[in-house]
Amino acid sequence: MQYYQQLKVVKYNTAGHQENYLNEYKRRFNSETTYHTNLKPNLIRRGEFATAGYPIFIVNLPEITLRTEQILTSTLEIKRLTAQLPNIAVSQFLIETMGNEIVSTNEIEGVQSTRQEVDDAIVAANDSKTNARLTSTVKKYQDILKGDFLHIENLEDIRIIYDELLKGEINRADLPDGQLFRTNPVYIQGGSVDKKVLVAPTSEVEITHRLADWLMFINGHDVPFLIKALIGHYFFENTHPFYDGNGRTGRYILSMYLARKLDIFTGISFSQSVRSNREKYYKAFSDTGDADNFADGTSFVLELMEIISSRQSLIIQSLNERATQLKRAKVHIMEQYTENSPERHILYLLVQSRLFNDSDTTGIIDNEIKELGKKRGLSARSINQAFLQLTEAGIIDLIKRRPLQHVISRRYLAEIEKAPETI
Numbered sequence: 257m258q259y260y261q262q263l264k265v266v267k268y269n270t271a272g273h274q275e276n277y278l279n280e281y282k283r284r285f286n287s288e289t290t291y292h293t294n295l296k297p298n299l300i301r302r303g304e305f306a307t308a309g310y311p312i313f314i315v316n317l318p319e320i321t322l323r324t325e326q327i328l329t330s331t332l333e334i335k336r337l338t339a340q341l342p343n344i345a346v347s348q349f350l351i352e353t354m355g356n357e358i359v360s361t362n363e364i365e366g367v368q369s370t371r372q373e374v375d376d377a378i379v380a381a382n383d384s385k386t387n388a389r390l391t392s393t394v395k396k397y398q399d400i401l402k403g404d405f406l407h408i409e410n411l412e413d414i415r416i417i418y419d420e421l422l423k424g425e426i427n428r429a430d431l432p433d434g435q436l437f438r439t440n441p442v443y444i445q446g447g448s449v450d451k452k453v454l455v456a457p458t459s460e461v462e463i464t465h466r467l468a469d470w471l472m473f474i475n476g477h478d479v480p481f482l483i484k485a486l487i488g489h490y491f492f493e494n495t496h497p498f499y500d501g502n503g504r505t506g507r508y509i510l511s512m513y514l515a516r517k518l519d520i521f522t523g524i525s526f527s528q529s530v531r532s533n534r535e536k537y538y539k540a541f542s543d544t545g546d547a548d549n550f551a552d553g554t555s556f557v558l559e560l561m562e563i564i565s566s567r568q569s570l571i572i573q574s575l576n577e578r579a580t581q582l583k584r585a586k587v588h589i590m591e592q593y594t595e596n597s598p599e600r601h602i603l604y605l606l607v608q609s610r611l612f613n614d615s616d617t618t619g620i621i622d623n624e625i626k627e628l629g630k631k632r633g634l635s636a637r638s639i640n641q642a643f644l645q646l647t648e649a650g651i652i653d654l655i656k657r658r659p660l661q662h663v664i665s666r667r668y669l670a671e672i673e674k675a676p677e678t679i
Contacts, residue, residue, distance in 0.1 A: 260315075260317060260319070260554055260555060260558065262543060262546075262549055262552065262555055263277070263280065263281055263284075263548060263549045263550055263552055264543075264546050264548035264549050266280050267548050281550050281552075284313070284315050284552065284554075285313050285550070287315060289315060289316040290313050290314065290315050290316065291313065291314045291316060291478070291479045291480075291483060292311060292313050292478075293311055293312045293313065293314075293473055293479065293487060293553075294311060294469050294472060294473055295311060295312045295466075295469055295470065295473055295487070295491045296308050296309065296310060296311050296312070296466075296469075296551070297312060297490070297491055297494040297495075297544075297545060297551055298456065298457065298494060298545070299545055299546065299547035299549075299550075299551060300545055300546065300547060301546070301547040301548065306547035307547055310550050310551040311551060312487055312490070312491065312544075312551045312552075312553045313551065313552060313553065313554075314479070314483055314487065314552075314553045314554050314557055315552070315554045317554065317558075319558060320483065320554075320557060320558065320561070323558065323561040323562065323565060324480070324482050324483075324561070326565055327482065327518065327522075327561065327564060327565050327568065328518075330522075330565065330568035330569065330571075330572060331518040331519045331522060331568070333572055334519050334521050334522065334568065334571055334572060334575065335519055337572065337575040337576065337579065338521070338575065340579065341575075341579060341582070341612075342604075342608060344605050344608040344609060344612075344620060344628075345578070345582060345608040345611070345612045346612075348608060348609050348612040348613035348618075348619065348620070349521075349575075349578070349612040349613065350401055350520065350521070350524075351378065351613055351615075351618045352612065352613040352614055352615065352618075353521060353524050353525060353528075354378070354394075354397050354398070354401065354524050355371055355374045355375055355378060355615060355618065356371070356528055357397065357511070357524045357525060357526070357527050357528055358374045358377075358390065358393055358394065358397060358527075359371050359374055360527040360528045360530070360531040361503070361504050361507050361508070361527035362504070363531060364503060364507075364527060364530055364531055364534065365501075365503045365504060367425070367504075369389075369390060371615065372617065373388075373389060373390060374390055374394065375615045375617035375618050376388045376617065377389060377390035377391045377393070377394045378394050378617075378618045379617060379618065380394075381394040381395050381398060389424065389425075390425070391424075392420060392421065392422070392423035392424060392425070393421055393422065393425065393504075395420070396417070396420050396421045396508065397508075397511075397524060399512075400511065400512055400515045400520065400523060400524055401520065401524070403516075405512055405515070405516045406512070408471065408474065408475075408509070409471070409475065410471070411436055411464060411467055411468070411471070412436065414436070414467065414497065414505075415432075415436045415437075417505060417508065417509065418432075418498060418501060418505050421501075421504065421505060421508055422501045422504060422505070425501070425504075426500050426501050427500070430498075430499040430500040430501075431499070432497075432498055432499065434460035435460065436460070436464070436497075437460050437463045437464065437467075437497040437498060438460065438463070438497065438498055438499050439459060439460045440458070440459075440499075441456065441457075441458035441459075442456050442496060442499060443456070456494070456495065456496035457495060457496070463495055463497045466491075466495045467492075467495060467497060470488060470491055470492060470495065473487075473488060473491070474488045474513075481517050482517070482561070483557050485510060485513045485514065485517070486510075486556065486557050486560045486561070487553050487556070487557065488509075488510075488513075489506055489507075489509070489510045489560070490540075490541065490544055490553060490556050492505075492506045492509065493506050493541065494541075494545065507526055507527050507530070510526055511523045511524055511526045511527070514526060514564070521571050522564065522567070522568055522571070525567045525568075525571060526564070526567075528567060529563045529564055529566065529567035530563065532566075532567070533563045533566070536559055536562075536563065537559075537560075537563065539559075540555065540556045540559040540560060541556070543555055543556070544556040578611050578612055581611050581672075581673075582607065582608065582611055582612075584672060584673075584675055584676070585604075585607040585611070585672045585675075586604060586607075587675060587676065588671065588672050588675040589603045589604055589607070591675075596632065596633070596634070597642075598629065598634050598638045598639045598641070598642035599642045599645070599646060601625070601628070601629050601632065601634055601639070601642075602625055602629075602639065602642055602643065602646060602652070602662075603646070603651070603652070603664070603668075605620055605624075605625050605628065606619075606620065606625075606652060606662060606663060606664045607664055607672070608620075609663070610663060610664045610669065616655055616661075616663050619661065619663060620661075621656075621659050621660065621661045622643065622659065622660040622661055622662060623659055623660070625639065626639050626640075643662060646662075647662065650665055650667055650668075651664070651665055651667075651668045652664055652665055652668070653665045
């Protein structure tokens with residue numbers, strides 16, 4: 257694919273010929289294929305604020321069309337693969353993906369959180385009597401899993417998301433001190449990039465005006481949805497409406513949008529994509545915020561599309577590998593236990609939990625297995641007996657008593673790995 261040259265590179269290559277550089281900007285901006293926005297970001301030059309007078313534009317390159325098609329094709333493949341899986345496998349893979357996503361979005365911001373902390377919060381989120389750190393964050397991501405998408409229609413909705421997502425996670429001194437947003441200026445560093453990426457708006461009035469433009473843009477229909485989502489993400493971060501938590505809030509909003517417009521797995525994997533491509537992510541912000549690029553958002557769209565597409569490939573690969581393992585496990589279980597037996601019921605559910613969720617903490621519990629067995633006509637007594645016999649045989653292990661929870665034993669997993677894929 258043809259390389260898209262940034263305007264700042266054009267300026268460097270045409271040194272001494274300022275007119276050629278400006279003409280190239282005008283040519284791109286005025287092209288019939290260019291998408292225009294009402295968003296005017298703060299642009300910097302040599303680490304200092306330069307201007308907020310240029311609206312973001314995106315040249316609709318053939319490569320953008322191709323990458324969009326690739327992402328949509330991958331979304332269809334992810335949906336096809338998950339449609340072929342049993343429900344417990346899908347729900348457990350969602351839990352695993354969500355857990356990794358929360359760890360990733362925190363890590364990007366330098367916020368320390370372990371996977372175990374997140375898993376404990378997932379358990380706590382399902383128990384109204386228990387509270388744990390990150391529970392509010394988990395509940396907000398669970399909204400995405402349930403398809404409960406908040407349509408952002410006003411400025412108050414942004415603050416609602418911020419409050420619900422980050423409750424208990426922001427130091428009191430860093431909470432917004434305005435009606436909705438911050439009132440004082442901040443300077444944003446680009447993660448591990450050793451320089452300022454942008455200088456944010458300095459007052460709540462300015463933030464409010466900019467986010468009003470952002471709302472109009474994201475709810476409009478003049479720009480294709482994926483380009484709109486990515487440029488909206490850029491402008492939200494450029495505006496930086498809060499003292500702390502902007503990155504986590506911005507990525508959550510984008511995740512929510514991608515989950516609704518593409519698929520849930522792509523949506524709740526965005527921060528994992530960024531964590532694996534952190535330098536590229538921050539460089540995309542830095543380049544787009546360079547005043548010499550005149551708010552050209554084309555490269556930003558291309559880079560983030562590539563980041564999303566690469567994560568989709570990993571999701572598809574993981575689904576294929578786990579589906580193959582599940583098929584092998586199912587065959588092995590069918591060979592050993594009769595149809596409609598409680599043993600087969602227990603083992604097939606436990607193996608789904610183990611193969612599609614790398615955390616025992618958030619794996620399926622015994623009561624869920626009993627409830628599902630009841631729907632198949634299996635009595636609680638027969639399932640309890642099967643649990644006991646399978647445990648005594650070393651096929652499953654008891655790992656928790658309150659609530660009761662068993663997992664597939666390592667020995668039985670090793671048996672499955674050696675088993676053929678078909679009978």
